[in-house]
Amino acid sequence: MSMDWDLSRSLIKEKVEDSNFINELLVLEEVDSTNDFLKREIDNLQTPALVVANCQNAGKGSKGRSWISQPESGIWMSLLIKPSINMQKTPMLTLVMAVSVAEACADVCDQKIQIKWPNDIICNGKKICGILTEMKQSSSEGYGVVIGAGINVNTEMFPTELVKKATSLYLETGEKRQRFDLIGRVVKRFSHNYQLFLQKTDLSLLLDIYCGMSATIGNDVCVMDVNGSYNAKALKIETDGSLTVECEDGQMRSVYGDEVSVRGIYGYI
Ligand code: BTN
Numbered sequence: 001m002s003m004d005w006d007l008s009r010s011l012i013k014e015k016v017e018d019s020n021f022i023n024e025l026l027v028l029e030e031v032d033s034t035n036d037f038l039k040r041e042i043d044n045l046q047t048p049a050l051v052v053a054n055c056q057n058a059g060k061g062s063k064g065r066s067w068i069s070q071p072e073s074g075i076w077m078s079l080l081i082k083p084s085i086n087m088q089k090t091p092m093l094t095l096v097m098a099v100s101v102a103e104a105c106a107d108v109c110d111q112k113i114q115i116k117w118p119n120d121i122i123c124n125g126k127k128i129c130g131i132l133t134e135m136k137q138s139s140s141e142g143y144g145v146v147i148g149a150g151i152n153v154n155t156e157m158f159p160t161e162l163v164k165k166a167t168s169l170y171l172e173t174g175e176k177r178q179r180f181d182l183i184g185r186v187v188k189r190f191s192h193n194y195q196l197f198l199q200k201t202d203l204s205l206l207l208d209i210y211c212g213m214s215a216t217i218g219n220d221v222c223v224m225d226v227n228g229s230y231n232a233k234a235l236k237i238e239t240d241g242s243l244t245v246e247c248e249d250g251q252m253r254s255v256y257g258d259e260v261s262v263r264g265i266y267g268y269i
Contacts, residue, residue: 015184021191104185114215118257126167
């Protein structure tokens with residue numbers, strides 16, 4: 001598959017224009033990381049800005065990990081927005097993007113699409129997308145939020161250590177997909193969900209849909225924080241994006257996605 005037909009700027013532009021949301025679109029053949037690109041260019045771009053790359057040579061995952069971003073195989077995209085909201089609320093935007101990607105993926109395939117709190121998109125029990133949100137002060141006005149999404153669309157195989165945990169839409173459906181179409185759907189869903197978020201500056205208007213797709217609620221999980229790890233039951237997701245868990249001694253705790261990792265006790269979810 002060549003980039004010409006499924007990741008050309010004109011095809012992405014046409015799809016993205018539908019939602020009237022993006023003010024600047026950049027499509028790159030190769031970049032270090034689409035998140036880092038937007039953070040570097042923050043003062044030179046109109047927002048919302050969207051950058052899509054065919055390949056990242058230093059793709060970043062969460063918690064300092066790297067993110068495999070081979071050419072042709074997936075969607076490596078980041079969005080730069082400058083919301084006028086309290087900075088402490090920005091981690092919620094990660095969940096807004098998670099819902100948007102999950103909805104877009106569910107739109108294009110019949111597989112079971114879920115969200116592993118806070119922001120992994122799961123297809124048939126394995127991860128197809130991760131989201132990394134970062135903040136950057138701009139020298140002119142306010143600060144910017146960069147929300148990067150890596151979606152495994154047409155990936156044919158993963159390294160052995162990831163095989164049990166990662167998958168792609170292609171591996172689950174047997175069909176290759178046009179990346180520009182899915183990018184357009186994600187942007188459309190995000191522009192809608194972002195308006196719902198801004199109405200209340202929290203997740204209250206998105207919680208039903210988020211919880212309806214949650215792979216975490218009701219599960220026994222292992223919460224890992226700076227002090228170590230403990231087992232708990234995942235009970236509820238709150239309007240601020242936190243997860244309420246019940247510890248083994250009956251104590252309730254609120255955990256925040258930027259502070260902890262949550263794993264299933266019996267497997268990845
Ligand atoms: C995770 O570890 O789950 C988060 C992965 C985020 C990957 C995306 S790909 C586009 C954007 N640019 C990056 O360097 N990372 C994010």
